[in-house]
Amino acid sequence: MLHLVFLLLLYFLPAIIGRDKRDATGILLFNLFLGWTGIGWIIALIWAISAERSPRVHMVPVAVVARYCCRCGSAAVPDAHFCTACGCTV
Numbered sequence: 631m632l633h634l635v636f637l638l639l640l641y642f643l644p645a646i647i648g649r650d651k652r653d654a655t656g657i658l659l660f661n662l663f664l665g666w667t668g669i670g671w672i673i674a675l676i677w678a679i680s681a682e683r684s685p686r687v688h689m690v691p692v693a694v695v696a697r698y699c700c701r702c703g704s705a706a707v708p709d710a711h712f713c714t715a716c717g718c719t720v
Contacts (some may be wrong), residue, residue: 633659641661641665641671642658642661642662642665644657644661644665644671644674644675644677644678645657645661645662645674645678647678647679648674648677648678648679652682652683653676656677657674657677657678657705659676660673661674662673697710697713699716699718700718701713701716701718702715702716704716
C-alpha cells in the first residue's frame, strides 16, 4: 500500500511541482494523459520546473503635469512653490 502511494506521488511529481504556475492545469493534464509514456513524464517535469516568462512591460513616459498660478494664470515651473511671474504661492 505504501509503495502505491509513493508511485502515485512520483507519477504526479511534475503536477505537484508546477501547481503554482500559470499553466498548472496544462501540466496536470499532460502528466495525467501522457505521463505513462516516460517521455511525456519528462516533458511534463521540464515544463513544471522551467521558469515562466515574465510579461513584457512597456514603459510609457509620464507627462509632466503643468501647474498654473491661481492669480495670474501663467505656467509655473514643476515643483516650484512660487510663481515666477507674480510671486504668488502656487
